[in-house]
Amino acid sequence: MAHRWKNDLTHADVTQKGLFLNRRQIIAGLGAGSILGAIGSRAMAQEGLEPNSYEEITSYNNYYEFGTGKEDPARHADALTTSPWSVKIDGLVDRPGDFSMEDILGKMSVEERIYRLRCVEAWSMVVPWNGFELADLLDMAGVQSSARYVAFETALRPEEMPGVAYKVLDWPYVEGLRLDEAMHPLTILATGIYGKPIPNQNGAPLRLVVPWKYGFKSIKSIVRITLTDTQPPTSWNKAGPGEYGFYSNVNPEVDHPRWSQATERMIGGGFFAKRQPTLMFNGYDEVASLYDGMDLTQNF
Numbered sequence: 001m002a003h004r005w006k007n008d009l010t011h012a013d014v015t016q017k018g019l020f021l022n023r024r025q026i027i028a029g030l031g032a033g034s035i036l037g038a039i040g041s042r043a044m045a046q047e048g049l050e051p052n053s054y055e056e057i058t059s060y061n062n063y064y065e066f067g068t069g070k071e072d073p074a075r076h077a078d079a080l081t082t083s084p085w086s087v088k089i090d091g092l093v094d095r096p097g098d099f100s101m102e103d104i105l106g107k108m109s110v111e112e113r114i115y116r117l118r119c120v121e122a123w124s125m126v127v128p129w130n131g132f133e134l135a136d137l138l139d140m141a142g143v144q145s146s147a148r149y150v151a152f153e154t155a156l157r158p159e160e161m162p163g164v165a166y167k168v169l170d171w172p173y174v175e176g177l178r179l180d181e182a183m184h185p186l187t188i189l190a191t192g193i194y195g196k197p198i199p200n201q202n203g204a205p206l207r208l209v210v211p212w213k214y215g216f217k218s219i220k221s222i223v224r225i226t227l228t229d230t231q232p233p234t235s236w237n238k239a240g241p242g243e244y245g246f247y248s249n250v251n252p253e254v255d256h257p258r259w260s261q262a263t264e265r266m267i268g269g270g271f272f273a274k275r276q277p278t279l280m281f282n283g284y285d286e287v288a289s290l291y292d293g294m295d296l297t298q299n300f
């Protein structure tokens with residue numbers, strides 16, 4: 001399987017070389033003898049993509065366990081104890097268990113991935129994550145052949161999370177992916193931003209990042225990952241089934257019932273910045289084949 005890593009950039013590539021390849025792609029390109037061609041197409045696709053500042057990424061957040069305001073997570077998430085931390089991996093796996101963050105980090109190789117993040121509320125930013133592929137962690141646990149979906153759960157700590165006193169969502173926050181989405185090489189678990197440990201407001205110590213889906217799929221502060229044979233419930237779908245589907249792929253042609261999804265506001269763009277057109281799959285069209293034959297206007 002050849003991966004084009006279309007929107008998978010390193011900070012060094014963007015800022016120093018003006019090229020738009022990550023290390024893996026460079027290696028893959030050398031192997032295939034096609035590096036020049038890859039650079040050309042990539043630069044065209046990615047012109048102008050630059051990460052948001054650390055300040056922007058860590059001060060404008062959605063993390064309702066700490067309040068529904070954009071500044072609430074930065075203000076309140078320090079209260080979350082992230083060490084020690086362990087993640088339970090269970091369900092349809094050969095090697096279930098409770099894995100400490102030290103265990104996990106010792107086994108996974110962390111790399112940089114610069115991804116667009118498109119919130120369903122029609123704003124976006126570009127984040128230089130550090131993380132590893134979810135597939136590598138699932139392989140470590142040994143996914144059984146009967147598994148079809150992956151369910152994720154955020155920590156629920158009422159004494160540390162002031163927002164969970166309000167029943168805006170049915171806590172704990174839960175999310176899910178189809179197994180092929182979870183195994184896709186673009187799907188990562190992030191442990192850092194700009195080479196620093198991921199701040200609590202962004203989902204420390206371990207959060208999912210699925211760049212072709214609306215931001216709410218990228219569940220924060222994960223304590224449990226369960227392999228199942230049935231589609232798991234997801235928090236926003238439970239809260240508003242007519243507004244938030246299980247798939248929630250970024251799609252400029254399917255409006256939210258209460259607003260357009262055709263364009264987006266870039267965080268940090270300034271008051272007079274023009275809205276950008278939203279891209280199908282948030283620009284990551286290499287995932288399109290995962291949805292062959294599916295009606296994307298109905299499976300929102």
Ligand SMILES: Nc1nc2c(c(=O)[nH]1)N[C@H]1C(S)=C(S)[C@@H](COP(=O)(O)O)O[C@H]1N2
Nearest residue numbers: 061062063064119154173202215216218220
């Ligand atoms: N547990 C949990 N995860 C969550 C959320 C949340 O409220 N709780 N918000 C989601 C939404 S709506 C978005 S847009 C992203 C925002 O990630 P960021 O704050 O790191 O930009 O996190 C997602 N993950």
Ligand SMILES: [Mo]
Nearest residue numbers: 119120215216
């Ligand atoms: Mo969001």
